[in-house]
Amino acid sequence: MSRVIAHLSRRYHFSAAHRLHVDALSAEANRETFGKCNNPYGHGHNYVVEVTLSGPVDAATGMVTNLADLDSFARREMVDLFDHANLNMLEVFRDRVSTTENLCVTVWEIFAGYPHARLERVRIEETGNNSFEYYGEGAPMRR
Amino acid sequence: MILLTRKADFSAAHFYWNPAWSEEENVRVFGKCANRQGHGHNYTLEVTVAGEIDGVSGFVVDLKLLKEILEREVVSVYDHRHLNYEVPEFAEASGAVPTTENIAVAIWRRLEGKIPGARLHRVRVYEMPDLFADFYGEGA
Numbered sequence: 001m002s003r004v005i006a007h008l009s010r011r012y013h014f015s016a017a018h019r020l021h022v023d024a025l026s027a028e029a030n031r032e033t034f035g036k037c038n039n040p041y042g043h044g045h046n047y048v049v050e051v052t053l054s055g056p057v058d059a060a061t062g063m064v065t066n067l068a069d070l071d072s073f074a075r076r077e078m079v080d081l082f083d084h085a086n087l088n089m090l091e092v093f094r095d096r097v098s099t100t101e102n103l104c105v106t107v108w109e110i111f112a113g114y115p116h117a118r119l120e121r122v123r124i125e126e127t128g129n130n131s132f133e134y135y136g137e138g139a140p141m142r143r
Numbered sequence: 144m145i146l147l148t149r150k151a152d153f154s155a156a157h158f159y160w161n162p163a164w165s166e167e168e169n170v171r172v173f174g175k176c177a178n179r180q181g182h183g184h185n186y187t188l189e190v191t192v193a194g195e196i197d198g199v200s201g202f203v204v205d206l207k208l209l210k211e212i213l214e215r216e217v218v219s220v221y222d223h224r225h226l227n228y229e230v231p232e233f234a235e236a237s238g239a240v241p242t243t244e245n246i247a248v249a250i251w252r253r254l255e256g257k258i259p260g261a262r263l264h265r266v267r268v269y270e271m272p273d274l275f276a277d278f279y280g281e282g283a
Binding site: 004005006007008009010011012052057059060061062063064066067068 | 159161163164172173174238239240241242243244245247248272273274275276277278279281283
């Protein structure tokens with residue numbers, strides 16, 4: 001079964017504050033563009049990150065990747081960075097609006113460095129009613 | 144072409160163990176999942192089929208029939224069973240550890256060719272809401 005390719009998805013949770021604001025725009029333009037998300041004091045969400053990885057199912061372990069490895073990577077590289085933080089204060093969002101679209105790209109950049117499987121998709125739920133997906137630079141939408 | 148997905152649930156016990164390894168190696172790799180007394184999950188299976196909409200019935204596939212196939216081929220075999228001891232594809236001699244990945248592959252193999260009029264597109268198995276595996280077929 002070593003060349004049987006499966007996709008594995010794992011969900012992680014973190015809570016963070018953010019504010020949608022672009023310094024280059026006027027206060028009015030920011031309010032007009034971002035609405036209540038431009039509230040100067042910020043607001044927050046319980047984010048859910050769903051990462052999908054693919055790879056051959058290892059014949060000895062039955063796994064695409066060991067979840068203990070993936071979980072420790074996710075905690076170290078992502079959750080510890082974002083959980084109970086203000087996203088706008090992080091270096092990565094200094095010149096990037098902290099929309100969930102941009103958060104998807106940031107999370108992609110993090111998990112692209114996971115050494116044990118191929119990153120296929122990052123999906124983030126900002127609230128129960130909206131979610132965003134990213135398949136990597138230039139990749140078309142998939143399933 | 145349109146995709147149609149049907150869900151089914153089953154609850155089962157399992158543990159992870161590679162008989163070719165020492166106990167220490169099994170515990171190192173599989174952690175608490177290597178406990179040979181087993182543990183269990185409420186699994187959710189999502190089977191997605193692809194096909195054309197029938198001009199007369201408006202169906203891709205008869206949902207009642209699809210439900211019966213899932214029940215016969217998967218749920219009746221897996222539900223309230225111990226996967227390692229009672230499901231042949233995960234018997235120790237088969238070498239397939241009942242991980243979520245291997246369960247998705249095994250369910251694909253159980254269903255392939257058994258759904259009239261539609262093509263199996265994806266098998267998704269949730270071990271829990273925060274963990275699931277997808278399989279799109281051999282060579283996909």
